[in-house]
Amino acid sequence: MMRVSTDVFVVGAGGAGMYAAISAAREGADVIVADKSLISRGGATIMAQMTVASAVGHEEPDHWTHHLADTIEAGHSLCNEELSAILCEESVTRIHEMDEWKVGWARVEGRMTQVHAPGHGLKRCVYVDYLNTGPAVARALRGEVAQRPGIRRASGLAVIEIVVQDGEAVGAVAIDVESGETVLVEAGAIVMAAGGLTKLYKRNSASINMGGEAYAMALRAGAELIDMEFVQFFPIGHLAPRMVGMDPIMWDPFRYKVGGRLLNGEFEEFIHNYGASDGGNYTARRDVASYAIYKEVEEGRGSPHGGVWLSFDHISEEVMKEKFGPMIGRLAKNGIDLQKQAIEVSPIAHYHMGGIRVDTEMKTRIPGLYAAGEAVGGANGATRLSGNAIPEAFVFGERAGKFGAAFAKGRARAPIDEAAATIVLSEPKSQLQKNAEPDGSATALMTELQALMWDKVGLFRTGEKLEQALERIREMQSDDLRNITIPDDEPFNQALLDWYELRAGLLCAESITLAAINRTESRGAHQREDIPDASPEFERNQTIEMSGDDMVTGWAEVPRISYTLEEKQAAVI
């Protein structure tokens, strides 16, 4: 067993985690930033396609309060407005800081280029390059992390559990993935920045290591989760043919820029049957497009892989080349010629609005435990505005690192009891059913869970489907999870790591399903086919906490800002 000690321990090394590490280090803290994958390679940041929303006002006059107004509107009355305001106001500073760190925001004549993204009142989204914003952001932050002496990097360190002693978070139990060795991390503060949970859905757009561990670890440590029923789906994710080296959400700009036709399995346009018009401008609202696709598939009019067709065969080759240049070549490498074939698209899980409940210092209710990035719930309410995910990683990461460092400074580190680790690490084996020869596989169960969540806790929900899902999820927790073959101590023990991941995934799945059952209305990303309207009584946030082994839900008033946006604008002038 290896023991390490640090002021601030950051779990997850995507955009939020790396920003937290940098921010804590410049406050003078010693930092360890860990990722179960490699630093900056896993998570959602590196997969980010293009837009980063911030009222830097280079393209046209803007103010963060306008960004806030758009964010709150998209959030369908559920935004934690204090967090949203911080996100919008501080993103401006963070975008400029990233610029100093040479991220390479696209510019024309010195001014950052900003584009118009859905839901924004004006051109507000900076970017680096088509499909390249995420990798550029990851690279810039990786460089900053590497050159700060106060930061130790730990690639291949899988954090399993936050250690709580006397009601406070004092460190973590982790496994060195390559050697299998246990690592005990003693920390003055812990920042949970291990991203979202989109992996829990069969069709998703994020990295494979986003299985909800951040939420599950926080929940088990005693923190609350909030708004877990709100999973964002992206309407036209790539489905088929198989394609590599491309972001699955890449078709959106294609469709908007030149007008891609959505066709059902019978090659007929269908959006107009759902009260929307797609003719001419191809800008049917995302939620309408998602619903129409879902319904066509459900009624047997889907494409072969269970989506619909997206066709560009009515657009000339010249226009496609002019608008998309090198992308056409990358598609050709995948054997795709848009002049000759339609591709299949389907809604895919893209982002999680819910998450760990924090205050404006990114602090959970457990002293010493902080959260950052997608792991945080509340700032985006019931639907996230396009372009808000990367600024959220920057802003909340910076704050969690800063406030975490300040907390750690005034606190004596507690030695972690080795018994805590022993219990955590013996769980996969101790849970096995007595006298049985386990023959299950966590990987196969994860695949089943993904299908279950997709079918029953996905885009369009009903009370009946949700109850069926909850029953199976609980059965998997109490039964299947105890019947999994795990090889003894071996290097890179994938089956063991998969067991912990499945346990975390099931806890998250339970929380989403339970929250979706309780919210008997439709709002934002939570759509109930059996209750299609929003109800004012549900203009509240839903909380989740553990009481022993039981999950307990509750309701909380939505935090609102106490000033008018006009006051803030006037203050600047």
Added chain:
Amino acid sequence: MSEDLKTMLKVYRGAADEAPRYEQFDVPHEDGASVLDALVWVRENEDASLAFRYSCVSANACKECMVLVDGKVNYACTAKLNTGTVTVEPLANKTLIRDLVTDIVPPKERLASADVE
């Protein structure tokens, strides 16, 4: 998925201190499938303990899945899966950890042994 098309996936197995061995898996073949798809299929359907690195969803963004495919260095996610026999081995110029996993972690991204108390 075409029922009749298969790939015989021949995979290197074992840790650094074990004698090298190869295991073969009959993997269903789908048009456009990658070697990574086949490895994931094996882990889901045949052997959950097969070790290989990957993180992004075949976007070739994380760059973690580099292996030898039929003797040539390639990313498993961008290497097209052929029918017939396909051999997958760990990178030859890196220290083997287990199966297809080699030591590709930059030295400065390891918790230093000096931290051990």
